[in-house]
Amino acid sequence: MALLGILLVAAAAAFIGLLIAYNLDGGPDYTVTLFGNDVVTISTLGAFLSGVALTLILAFGVWLLRRGTAPGHGRHR
Known part of the structure; x- marks a missing residue:
């Protein structure tokens, strides 16, 4: 269970870090870009x-x- 927690x-x-790093320019449109590819365009509500x-x-x-x-x-009495 701890391993699954570490992985999650x-x-x-990592995903949060990548989203922040690749989308620092901001702007009125909310196009999510990862590794140079436009993944999706979302609204303000979708981003929230x-x-x-x-x-x-x-x-x-x-x-x-x-x-x-x-x-x-894991210890039982």
Whole structure:
């Protein structure tokens, strides 16, 4: 479970980092560009909801990571 949490956190963090790095120019249009390719054009609401979704995925990964590395995990009395 901890491995899955690490993978989710790393993937979400990498995706967030790539989105920020490749879209710093801003502008009135919201075209998401990754590695020189236009992935999708989204509205303001779509950008907000995708940010919410990425935050939830990141939080779920952190939760899995903490749950998998908690003391006493897997020990039954």
